[in-house]
Amino acid sequence: MLGFEYFTPxxxxxxxxxxKNVGKEIKKxxxxxxxxxxxxxxxxxxxxxxxxxxxxxxEGISWVELGGVEPNPKIGLIREGIKLCQNENVDFILAVGxxxxxxxxxxxxxxxxxxxxxxxxxxxxxAPEKSFPxxxxxxxxxxxxxxxxxxxxxxxxxxxxxxLNHDLLRPVFAFMNPELTYTVSKFQxxxxxxxxxxxxxxxxxxxxxxxxxxxxISEGLLVAVKxxxxxAIKEPDNYEARATLMxxxxxxxxxxTGTGKNAFFPVHKxxxxxxxxFDHVAHGAxxxxxxxxxxxxxxxxxxxxxxxxxVNVWNVEMNFEHPEYTALEGIHRMEEYFKSIDMPVTFKExxxxxxxxEEMADKCTNGGKDPLKSYIDLGKEEIIEIFKxxxxx
Amino acid sequence: MLGFEYFTPxxxxxxxxxxKNVGKEIKKxxxxxxxxxxxxxxxxxxxxxxxxxxxxxxEGISWVELGGVEPNPKIGLIREGIKLCQNENVDFILAVGxxxxxxxxxxxxxxxxxxxxxxxxxxxxxAPEKSFPxxxxxxxxxxxxxxxxxxxxxxxxxxxxxxLNHDLLRPVFAFMNPELTYTVSKFQxxxxxxxxxxxxxxxxxxxxxxxxxxxxISEGLLVAVKxxxxxAIKEPDNYEARATLMxxxxxxxxxxTGTGKNAFFPVHKxxxxxxxxFDHVAHGAxxxxxxxxxxxxxxxxxxxxxxxxxVNVWNVEMNFEHPEYTALEGIHRMEEYFKSIDMPVTFKExxxxxxxxEEMADKCTNGGKDPLKSYIDLGKEEIIEIFKxxxxx
Numbered sequence: 001m002l003g004f005e006y007f008t009p010x011x012x013x014x015x016x017x018x019x020k021n022v023g024k025e026i027k028k029x030x031x032x033x034x035x036x037x038x039x040x041x042x043x044x045x046x047x048x049x050x051x052x053x054x055x056x057x058x059e060g061i062s063w064v065e066l067g068g069v070e071p072n073p074k075i076g077l078i079r080e081g082i083k084l085c086q087n088e089n090v091d092f093i094l095a096v097g098x099x100x101x102x103x104x105x106x107x108x109x110x111x112x113x114x115x116x117x118x119x120x121x122x123x124x125x126x127a128p129e130k131s132f133p134x135x136x137x138x139x140x141x142x143x144x145x146x147x148x149x150x151x152x153x154x155x156x157x158x159x160x161x162x163x164l165n166h167d168l169l170r171p172v173f174a175f176m177n178p179e180l181t182y183t184v185s186k187f188q189x190x191x192x193x194x195x196x197x198x199x200x201x202x203x204x205x206x207x208x209x210x211x212x213x214x215x216x217i218s219e220g221l222l223v224a225v226k227x228x229x230x231x232a233i234k235e236p237d238n239y240e241a242r243a244t245l246m247x248x249x250x251x252x253x254x255x256x257t258g259t260g261k262n263a264f265f266p267v268h269k270x271x272x273x274x275x276x277x278f279d280h281v282a283h284g285a286x287x288x289x290x291x292x293x294x295x296x297x298x299x300x301x302x303x304x305x306x307x308x309x310x311v312n313v314w315n316v317e318m319n320f321e322h323p324e325y326t327a328l329e330g331i332h333r334m335e336e337y338f339k340s341i342d343m344p345v346t347f348k349e350x351x352x353x354x355x356x357x358e359e360m361a362d363k364c365t366n367g368g369k370d371p372l373k374s375y376i377d378l379g380k381e382e383i384i385e386i387f388k389x390x391x392x393x
Numbered sequence: 394m395l396g397f398e399y400f401t402p403x404x405x406x407x408x409x410x411x412x413k414n415v416g417k418e419i420k421k422x423x424x425x426x427x428x429x430x431x432x433x434x435x436x437x438x439x440x441x442x443x444x445x446x447x448x449x450x451x452e453g454i455s456w457v458e459l460g461g462v463e464p465n466p467k468i469g470l471i472r473e474g475i476k477l478c479q480n481e482n483v484d485f486i487l488a489v490g491x492x493x494x495x496x497x498x499x500x501x502x503x504x505x506x507x508x509x510x511x512x513x514x515x516x517x518x519x520a521p522e523k524s525f526p527x528x529x530x531x532x533x534x535x536x537x538x539x540x541x542x543x544x545x546x547x548x549x550x551x552x553x554x555x556x557l558n559h560d561l562l563r564p565v566f567a568f569m570n571p572e573l574t575y576t577v578s579k580f581q582x583x584x585x586x587x588x589x590x591x592x593x594x595x596x597x598x599x600x601x602x603x604x605x606x607x608x609x610i611s612e613g614l615l616v617a618v619k620x621x622x623x624x625a626i627k628e629p630d631n632y633e634a635r636a637t638l639m640x641x642x643x644x645x646x647x648x649x650t651g652t653g654k655n656a657f658f659p660v661h662k663x664x665x666x667x668x669x670x671f672d673h674v675a676h677g678a679x680x681x682x683x684x685x686x687x688x689x690x691x692x693x694x695x696x697x698x699x700x701x702x703x704v705n706v707w708n709v710e711m712n713f714e715h716p717e718y719t720a721l722e723g724i725h726r727m728e729e730y731f732k733s734i735d736m737p738v739t740f741k742e743x744x745x746x747x748x749x750x751e752e753m754a755d756k757c758t759n760g761g762k763d764p765l766k767s768y769i770d771l772g773k774e775e776i777i778e779i780f781k782x783x784x785x786x
Contacts (some may be wrong), residue, residue: 001636003408008401014652015396121581210633213621215640216613224606239602243394246607247652259407259640 001210001260008254010147014247019048019137022094023055026135029172029235032090034063035085037105038096040369041067043139046183052096052137064088069097072154072161072275073104073127075119081108082118092125093134095171097282099143099195102136103151106169107198109134110151113168119155122164131168141245142192142284144199144253147175154276160363161276174250178242186233190341191284192245193229197222198287203263205295205305207375211260213322214280216258219312221248234340266371267294270383273360274282274352279352288343289350292335293390294374297382299327301375306330347393357387394603394653401647403540404566406639407546409478409632412568415487416448419528422565424485426476427456428497431489432463436532440575443528445489457481462490464675465547465554465668465745466497470510474501475511478641486527488564489604492536492588492676496544499562502527503544503747504654506561512548524561525655532573535585535677537592537646539567553756567643568607571635579626581595583734584677585638586622591614591680596656598688598698600768604653611650612705614641619730626734657766659761662689663776666753667745673756680738682743685728687767690775692720694768739785750780 013021026034034056036049038333043049056063066081073209085093085108095105109132111118136146145151184192199370204218204262228244235241288368299306302315310330319325335345344350361383362368371377378386406414419427427449429442436442459474469548478501487500502525504511516522531537538544543558558706577585597611621637628634644650691697700716703723704711705742712718728738737743754776755761764770771779 001633002642004405004412005406006405012397014399018396058689062436210636211612213617213637213644216617217610218613219614220609221606224609240394243603243653244606247394249609250607251649256644260636292647338537 001213002208002262004259006255006259007167008147008170009252011175012147012176012178012250014181016177018177019023019180020055021139022052022135022175023057023059023061025173025175026056026061026092026094027059029092029133030063033088033090033092033134034061034092035090035108036063036096037063037069037081037093037101037108038065038067039069039098039229041099043096046180048096048137048139048180052243064090068102069101071100072279073100073107075107075153075155075245078104078107078111078118078153082389085112086181091133093132095134095373096137096139097147098138098140099145101133102143102145105134105151106145106151110164110169111370119153122153122162125164128166128168133386134170134171136174136243137180138174138246139178140184140188140192141178141249142188142195145247145267146171146176147250147254149255150253152272159277161272162197163308164271169367176246176250178239178246180291181242181246182237184236186342188282189232189236190330190343191282192249193225193232193341194284194288195344196245196249198267198291200257201291202265202267203258203261204264204309205302205375206261207302208261209326214257214259215263215308221252221257222313224248229341236303261345266372266374267291269295269361270364270374270386273364274350276363277348277356277360278352279310281352285344285350289345289347289390292331293343293386294339295331296335296373296389297386299331300324303327321333347387347390348392354391355390358386358391361387394606395601395655397652399562399648399652401563401649403647405540405569406566406642407569409570409572410775411570411702412444412573413448415445415528415530415568416450416452416454418566419449419454419485419487419758420452422485422526425454426481426483426485427454428474428481428486428501429456430474430486430494430501431458431460432461432491432494434460435576435780436489439573441489441530441573445487449500453704457483462494464493465672466500468500468546468548471497471500471504471511471546475504478505484526486525488527489530489532491531491533492538493745495527495536495538495564496546497761498527499501499544499759500546500762501556503562510665512546515555517545518557521559521561527564528768529564530573531566531567531569531639532549533577533581533585534574534635534642535572535588537589537642537767539564539569540643540647542648543646545665552670556665556667562786569639569643571632571639574635574639575627575630579629579735581675582629583736584675585642586618586625586734587681587731587736588675589618589638589642591660592683593650594684596654596661597650597659597702598634598695598768599654599656600695601654607652607654608701614645615706617641622734629714641743648649648693659767659771660684660767662688662765663757663779666757667743669756670749671743671745674745678737682738682740682783683779685724685734685738687781688724688727689721689782690779691768692724693717696720699704738783740780741785747781747784750777754780
């Protein structure tokens with residue numbers, strides 16, 4: 001177990017109807033002017049927006065709104081948000097949505113706290129020194145941004161998608177009502193399931209030794225998500241399945257499953273190039289295409305861990321004579337699971353051809369100079385090889 | 394999954410040598426005068442005290458010390474600590490030790506924050522409204538008090554041991570170096586293993602439905618602790634085993650394993666009467682005596698859960714025709730495990746006779762008026778029955 005720091009200060013309120021109390025919570029913390037940040041109009045249609053403004057109005061908290069956050073949130077709207085908050089003397093940002101909305105809110109907060117362009121901070125790897133308070137009403141179980149220290153922003157100039165992680169980026173509170181996710185589409189639910197599993201798997205598949213405690217916790221989480229995922233896809237208004245996915249989204253990305261480990265997130269890094277370049281690609285869909293290919297490429301460098309995954313998560317019987325069969329069967333079952341929840345597992349399904357592989361691999365490795373860390377270093381060539389394994393027929 | 398609140402703001406620094414940075418951390422937070430609170434002289438012999446004062450001195454932080462915390466920490470020393478802090482203008486309490494020392498520090502903080510006798514607050518169930526900052530250098534993996542919201546205090550007058558839980562009682566930071574637990578005796582290590590497992594089990598065995606996510610995480614934690622426990626007992630200086638126990642001690646009691654559940658801690662409540670009345674009884678030893686008896690008394694009221702426990706934690710094969718055999722075999726293996734790490738499983742081993750059962754059961758139920766909640770209500774008679782099942786030959 002490697003040394004680590006662990007800090008998850010986000011106050012979580014979980015359960016039916018909790019979002020009604022968001023105004024009280026903000027008032028208790030002494031804030032007076034809120035930016036309500038959200039995506040498309042779905043939160044208005046679903047009545048969530050009305051619930052939130054009633055809760056704020058009841059406590060005498062004034063607010064302004066900024067909607068329009070797209071999947072893969074764009075720096076343009078973030079800059080607009082910063083100006084709006086400065087003009088309106090906003091002292092608290094309330095993200096009402098999923099990962100993209102929360103990440104956009106975190107980026108606005110980053111810019112406000114430092115009075116600086118947040119894209120400039122991300123690109124130049126400038127560590128935050130201050131925080132601007134961000135709270136969450138969660139409407140999508142996926143990214144885990146509601147408790148995480150991370151955020152991802154896209155700059156359409158150059159089609160770059162980049163992340164910055166820091167404990168100062170953790171939301172101060174998160175209201176999580178699983179009912180608010182009943183209306184999430186089957187496809188977005190599937191994307192969320194993949195994202196949750198991948199946040200755990202990127203931390204699970206590392207070179208580190210003596211990680212049994214966290215590996216077992218991670219395996220338990222993966223099995224529970226797998227089972228709940230099947231139910232949520234079939235019965236979108238199954239409270240227990242939605243609740244399991246929602247709480248698992250936070251636990252898989254708040255740091256817990258990475259304690260004592262050094263995780264490099266190679267699949268996420270490859271995926272960021274895919275959805276950075278092809279804006280129509282949902283993050284979860286990119287991950288479900290890339291994970292099986294990555295796993296088939298690297299499993300032989302840590303076959304014991306892939307066998308353990310197959311046995312403990314997928315109930316594969318251990319083949320001691322040919323452990324590679326066990327390892328590959330585990331990867332196969334994961335891929336089949338993704339298919340069973342209607343997620344793509346090939347580039348063809350994403351509508352992406354081989355002609356873009358070179359450019360994506362180039363960006364992903366900073367022109368070949370910075371190979372991705374994984375069980376082996378993944379340079380430009382290796383990444384192209386992995387992309388090719390995911391082409392599809 | 395029941396609705397819940399979750400809040401674990403304690404900043405954790407985990408790994409070899411982390412305690413050297415405690416002075417820097419306190420300075421960063423702006424405190425100037427520290428009470429170093431500890432138990433017997435073992436931290437001085439082991440050099441931990443010297444490391445801590447060097448770290449404080451290096452940062453120019455002044456300090457006073459108060460040692461002498463006993464297992465089952467006493468209100469007398471706590472009152473002494475409050476006076477000392479007031480006289481010395483202490484603004485930060487640093488607990489260097491295990492659960493008893495941390496709980497004693499929390500109680501001193503409670504008294505200082507409210508300028509009121511903390512025993513009076515505990516007995517009258519007065520909810521804290523303010524906090525006084527407490528930090529931890531952990532030297533024992535057991536109680537989980539380093540991240541928990543709870544603390545337990547003993548009043549020798551009336552031999553009462555009582556707890557009070559509140560989020561304001563969570564330490565602000567915890568430095569956890571598994572090496573500091575190498576010198577913990579075999580018996581105290583065993584007590585810690587039992588305490589860690591019981592913090593998870595008291596939350597695992599509840600009536601709540603649809604708790605698969607947390608149940609699986611709990612089962613993973615229990616298996617990892619079981620395996621690491623065996624190693625730590627045989628090889629006291631095995632870093633990985635000590636690290637697993639240490640991080641599991643926090644995770645089992647910081648609230649995670651109780652999310653979505655309503656846990657009543659019946660075994661802990663019975664044990665508090667035992668070690669409250671018999672000061673020579675270590676908390677972990679009391680728990681290892683009481684859990685098997687409690688489980689054998691109540692398993693039939695939720696046989697599915699006891700079967701799941703047997704299968705997932707103890708690898709018992711499910712007997713579908715006679716599920717009670719499976720359930721009982723799981724309890725039996727737990728009891729055998731306690732024996733294998735030299736923990737007592739009978740009152741006889743604790744030197745306690747049946748003549749005290751009536752009084753303990755009476756105190757535990759407030760004179761029979763407040764039965765303990767569990768799978769069934771446990772009144773005075775039921776508790777005496779459970780005690781009798783643990784008498785021993």
